[in-house]
Amino acid sequence: MENRKQTESRDQSARRDFIKIGLGTLAAASCGGGLCSCKGKQEKDTIELLSPEGEVIEVPAHHVKHVHKTVGVSREEARKGIPGRKFVMVIDLGRCKNARNCITACQKMHHLPEDKEWISVLLMKDSEEASPYWFPKTCFHCDNPPCVKVCPVDATFKRSDGLVLIDTERCIGCKFCMAACPYSTRVFNWDEPEQPEEIQALDYSPETSVPSKIGTVEKCDFCPDMARMGKLPDCVTACPNGVFYFGDENEDVVTNGSETVRFSELIRDKSGYRYMEDLGTEPRVYYLPPRDRLFPWERGLDDLSDDIKDRFKDVLEDI
Amino acid sequence: MTISDKAKTLLSEFSGPLEKSTTISKIWIFFLVLLIAWGMVGLYYQVRYGHVVTGMRDHVVWGIFIANFIFFIGISYAGAVISGVLHLLKIEWRKPFIRIAELITVIATIIGPVFILLCVGRLDRLHHLIIYPRLQSPITWDVLAISTYLMGSILLLYLALIRDFAIYRDSPELKVPNWQRKWYRWLALGFRNTPEQNRRIEISMQLLAIMIIPLAIIVHSVLSWIFGMTLRPGWHSTIFGPYFVLAAIYSGTGVLIIAMWVFRKIYKLDEYIQDKHFTYVGYMLLVLAAGYGYFTFSEYLTHWYGSEHWDMEVLHKLFNWEEYGGLFLFANLGGIVLPMLIVAIPSLRKPGWITFGSAVMVLAMWVKRYLIIVPTLETPLLPIQDTRVEFVYYSITWVEWSLTIGGLATFLLLFTLASKFVTIIPVAEMSETKAESVHLKMETT
Ligand code: SF4
Numbered sequence: 001m002e003n004r005k006q007t008e009s010r011d012q013s014a015r016r017d018f019i020k021i022g023l024g025t026l027a028a029a030s031c032g033g034g035l036c037s038c039k040g041k042q043e044k045d046t047i048e049l050l051s052p053e054g055e056v057i058e059v060p061a062h063h064v065k066h067v068h069k070t071v072g073v074s075r076e077e078a079r080k081g082i083p084g085r086k087f088v089m090v091i092d093l094g095r096c097k098n099a100r101n102c103i104t105a106c107q108k109m110h111h112l113p114e115d116k117e118w119i120s121v122l123l124m125k126d127s128e129e130a131s132p133y134w135f136p137k138t139c140f141h142c143d144n145p146p147c148v149k150v151c152p153v154d155a156t157f158k159r160s161d162g163l164v165l166i167d168t169e170r171c172i173g174c175k176f177c178m179a180a181c182p183y184s185t186r187v188f189n190w191d192e193p194e195q196p197e198e199i200q201a202l203d204y205s206p207e208t209s210v211p212s213k214i215g216t217v218e219k220c221d222f223c224p225d226m227a228r229m230g231k232l233p234d235c236v237t238a239c240p241n242g243v244f245y246f247g248d249e250n251e252d253v254v255t256n257g258s259e260t261v262r263f264s265e266l267i268r269d270k271s272g273y274r275y276m277e278d279l280g281t282e283p284r285v286y287y288l289p290p291r292d293r294l295f296p297w298e299r300g301l302d303d304l305s306d307d308i309k310d311r312f313k314d315v316l317e318d319i
Numbered sequence: 320m321t322i323s324d325k326a327k328t329l330l331s332e333f334s335g336p337l338e339k340s341t342t343i344s345k346i347w348i349f350f351l352v353l354l355i356a357w358g359m360v361g362l363y364y365q366v367r368y369g370h371v372v373t374g375m376r377d378h379v380v381w382g383i384f385i386a387n388f389i390f391f392i393g394i395s396y397a398g399a400v401i402s403g404v405l406h407l408l409k410i411e412w413r414k415p416f417i418r419i420a421e422l423i424t425v426i427a428t429i430i431g432p433v434f435i436l437l438c439v440g441r442l443d444r445l446h447h448l449i450i451y452p453r454l455q456s457p458i459t460w461d462v463l464a465i466s467t468y469l470m471g472s473i474l475l476l477y478l479a480l481i482r483d484f485a486i487y488r489d490s491p492e493l494k495v496p497n498w499q500r501k502w503y504r505w506l507a508l509g510f511r512n513t514p515e516q517n518r519r520i521e522i523s524m525q526l527l528a529i530m531i532i533p534l535a536i537i538v539h540s541v542l543s544w545i546f547g548m549t550l551r552p553g554w555h556s557t558i559f560g561p562y563f564v565l566a567a568i569y570s571g572t573g574v575l576i577i578a579m580w581v582f583r584k585i586y587k588l589d590e591y592i593q594d595k596h597f598t599y600v601g602y603m604l605l606v607l608a609a610g611y612g613y614f615t616f617s618e619y620l621t622h623w624y625g626s627e628h629w630d631m632e633v634l635h636k637l638f639n640w641e642e643y644g645g646l647f648l649f650a651n652l653g654g655i656v657l658p659m660l661i662v663a664i665p666s667l668r669k670p671g672w673i674t675f676g677s678a679v680m681v682l683a684m685w686v687k688r689y690l691i692i693v694p695t696l697e698t699p700l701l702p703i704q705d706t707r708v709e710f711v712y713y714s715i716t717w718v719e720w721s722l723t724i725g726g727l728a729t730f731l732l733l734f735t736l737a738s739k740f741v742t743i744i745p746v747a748e749m750s751e752t753k754a755e756s757v758h759l760k761m762e763t764t
Pocket residue numbers: 150151152153154155156166170171172173174175176177178216217
């Protein structure tokens with residue numbers, strides 16, 4: 001039910017021409033009896049699906065439950081990266097008003113509970129005189145990733161398309177990568193992840209990062225499963241202010257959904273920079289400084305639950 | 320095999336625990352088993368419910384388990400010091416407590432890694448370390464270094480034991496059950512005290528004693544690099560390798576002193592472990608304390624003087640009474656100043672006081688390890704903006720305490736059991752003391 005709602009809400013948003021199918025587990029397909037019993041009804045209305053074995057199969061549409069909207073590639077395939085790509089993200093700090101849509105969209109996409117955030121929006125204040133600003137933080141998918149260096153079992157890896165992913169079926173949960181990440185990007189499944197059964201039953205792929213597994217590490221994956229379908233990550237499309245630009249450095253193009261621009265020009269014209277460049281991690285995420293703001297930063301405090309507002313009390317006290 | 324009279328007397332003197340258990344020792348073992356059972360309850364909870372039952376969370380991803388790990392590997396240096404350094408320097412007075420030290424080494428090196436396993440979220444996938452090893456990871460270095468070190472220590476202990484096993488085997492006076500004697504026979508590997516056999520054991524031990532020193536240095540260096548290799552304030556320091564090595568030798572010596580004192584009391588070894596031995600080891604302690612203090616000072620001074628933003632964040636926590644100030648003060652006063660004072664003041668340079676100083680120091684060293692781990696993890700480069708208290712501050716849960724106490728109890732239990740199987744004094748080696756010193760004298764002239 002909840003999943004169907006997710007699919008619906010996504011379908012409402014503009015450029016949502018993709019999947020009618022989504023992908024999914026077919027509860028019925030696995031038990032032939034179920035299929036036969038419904039014969040006769042809506043026989044024409046079938047859809048094609050990729051079975052876990054890699055075959056295309058046709059099943060009646062009403063047997064398909066929308067569980068997760070993408071199917072990931074195999075674990076071996078997921079290590080290689082999408083040929084010819086070099087993903088890059090630009091985050092425009094001048095536009096963020098802490099709407100938190102990126103966070104909720106990401107949580108929906110990856111079936112995360114409310115308190116698990118792969119993207120977070122921090123309230124930053126760089127110095128005494130500086131004005132505060134909202135700072136959305138994804139995984140930086142560094143080109144010199146400290147997390148990948150330290151992993152003892154190659155469970156977290158760097159791909160040819162620039163992404164840093166985790167294979168949670170290989171991860172032993174030593175948390176060394178978490179200690180090594182200077183940006184506190186990674187989260188750990190301290191207990192059994194709260195996910196619906198049909199999600200837990202999905203075939204795992206490092207590209208979908210679903211389902212979560214206890215005792216392993218996970219993080220923002222830049223949604224390569226969406227990229228394979230030519231779609232943008234959900235955080236990008238969910239943002240009402242077009243904060244996130246996502247694209248390909250090889251093609252030198254990034255887009256926030258409504259606006260498509262040359263990556264190099266954007267960085268040049270708006271003084272793009274990488275956060276903590278001096279650490280030498282070479283992030284694939286660039287920031288545009290918080291100037292020409294669309295909103296005063298205080299607007300980001302509107303409509304926040306007390307609990308979330310509380311997070312920023314240290315910064316707020318300083319002001 | 321004929322057994323010398325000296326060995327016979329030594330054996331009869333120290334065979335007590337091998338032959339029968341006193342009530343006190345039974346109660347002691349029962350007590351330890353209870354503590355271990357408590358640890359097992361904690362382990363059950365952690366395996367059943369996940370790491371959520373510990374105080375570790377997304378920022379402080381490691382807690383007291385890692386501190387325990389460093390601590391145990393640290394005290395394992397007791398044996399490395401004795402069998403390595405003192406052996407090579409042919410220091411005679413090491414002999415009475417050589418076995419105690421080597422047992423500490425082997426047992427601590429077994430217990431230590433258990434704590435790192437407790438930090439691992441998926442114990443069911445441990446074999447991944449072997450089937451998908453990645454040489455770039457300091458954890459892989461650790462696995463290699465520690466297992467080699469453990470093997471080396473076990474061999475060193477065992478080589479010295481072979482001669483003793485032969486003595487136990489051939490001493491009808493030793494009243495042990497048949498199965499136990501069978502084990503002795505088996506473990507003695509047919510040792511008959513022939514010159515050739517003795518020569519081989521000598522050479523092997525000499526080689527191992529040389530190897531154990533670099534091995535010990537490697538073990539604690541790579542251990543420190545788990546921290547040093549990250550980009551975190553308080554960890555990313557070039558002196559971490561030598562700093563950890565020195566700290567380990569220091570705490571190992573402290574534990575050795577405590578063990579000397581305890582065993583002297585229990586087994587009435589006053590004749591063998593004399594006051595002057597405490598003074599000697601005390602001097603070693605003084606030198607090590609000074610070295611360790613120097614490292615500590617230089618580490619914090621450079622951070623404070625350079626006063627980079629992140630270094631200062633961590634330092635402020637260490638110097639703040641409301642955070643880690645008290646512990647930090649204790650770690651430095653108890654871990655550096657107190658042992659130095661005790662050894663430096665002649666009227667305090669007594670076994671009791673030196674042991675007291677060592678005990679406080681060993682505890683302080685544990686606290687110091689905690690202070691290396693937790694405050695740094697609580698200070699990530701990006702601010703923690705979270706309302707869940709447990710995600711902001713680390714606090715030790717009962718599960719972590721139960722496993723820590725359980726680990727300590729296992730250490731003591733293994734030690735106790737070992738002392739019921741082999742004499743705590745190396746009989747063969749002790750009975751040769753005279754002969755060897757004669758031999759040595761000849762060599763020098
Ligand atoms: S927690 Fe998992 S991904 Fe991270 S370093 Fe350990 S094994 Fe690798």
